[in-house]
Amino acid sequence: MKIKYFLFALFLSITLHSCVVLSTKKYKAMLSQRDSLFSRSANLExxxxxxxxxxxxxxxxLAGLKHDLADQQASYTTLKGNYDALNTNYGSASSKVNQLSSDLQKREQRLREVEEILRKRDEATNALKDKLQKALLGFQQNGLTVDIRNGKVYVSLTDKLLFPSGSIVIDERGKAALKQLAAVLNKEPDINMAVEGHTDDKKVINLGQIKDNWDLSVLRATSVTRYLTEVEKIDPHRLTATGKSEYQPIDPADNNDARTKNRRIEIVLSPKLDELYNLIKK
Structure with missing residues (x-):
């Protein structure tokens, strides 16, 4: 509207300013020009x-786009932070996975080594049992047995095979059995020995210096150990002697047969496991 008024005022000023009397034709032309100006003015408005x-x-x-851009930038910053955190976590997790994988491989290798050592031990134990059974075959009808328990060879000798009743002195038949045993063991330097004395549950009566079943079991074990080391020349570093008294019976029944079984010397033979112990310490 302002443009229209401006054009109208301009047209009127030009008309009034002119002193020339216009002809009808010129007047119409000016009106037409005015209308054209008004029309253009309307279009311009x-x-x-x-x-x-x-x-x-x-x-x-533009304001909306700026707002969206700000939101996108905030989201990008958050996502970048999450991405960086994920990268850090991934790197840490990857490092842990690699470490665990390496540890697992080492453990599996050690497990294979331990299994191989135990396999060799079992082979050696079975071979030793066979050798002893053959060497001591003549004594097995007199109360001598050879068996394997918990990876160890147990040579069990009844007290009647080794000692006179109530005595701690080995008789000739017992010495013969121990001599055969020592012949095998002296050829097996990697075998450790534990000599265990066992009694029944009957209390010791009138045995002089022997006060009770503890004394009897210990002294019989040391008698066998002393014979093996002093007479049969087995390295004493390989032996230990212990007394178990009446507290590890083979047969807990309350009868004479059970008590006869329980009065015994057990020589426990086990392969040296230094290699295995060293491996476990790694």
Whole structure:
């Protein structure tokens, strides 16, 4: 509207300023020119209004885009932080996985080594049992047995095979059995020996210096150990002697047969496991 008024004022000023009397033709031409100006003015005002509307819309869109951009930047910052954290966690997890994998391989290798050592031990134990059974075959009808328990060879000799009743002195038949045993063991330097004395549950009566079953079991074990080391020349570093008294019976029944079984010397033979112990310490 401002443009229209401006054009009208301009047209009127030009008309009034001119002192020349216009002809009808010129007058109509001027009117036509005026109408054209008014029409163009209207178009310009319409275009101006549209431009103003578009400008306002573009400002709103720009503000919205700026807001969206800010949100995107905030999201990007958050995502980048998460990505960096994930990268850090992944690196740490990857390092742990590699370490665990390496440890697992080492453990599996050690397990294979331990299994191989135990396999060799079992082979040696079975071979030793066979050798002893053959060497002591003549004594097995007199209360001598050879068996394997918990990876160890147990040579069990009844007290009647080794000692006179109530005595701690080995008789000739017992010495013969121990001599055969020592012949095998002297050829097996990697075998350790524990000599265990066992009694029944009957209390010791009138045995002089022997006060009770503890004394009897210990002294019989040391008698066998002394014979093996002093007479049969087995390295004493390989032996230990212990007394178990009545507290590890083979047969807990309360009868004479059970007591006869329980009165015994057990020589426990076990392969040296230094290699295995060293491996476990790693």
């Amino acid at each position: 319409e275009e101006l209004a549209k431009l103003q509307s578009d400008t306002a819309r573009l400002h709103r869109e």
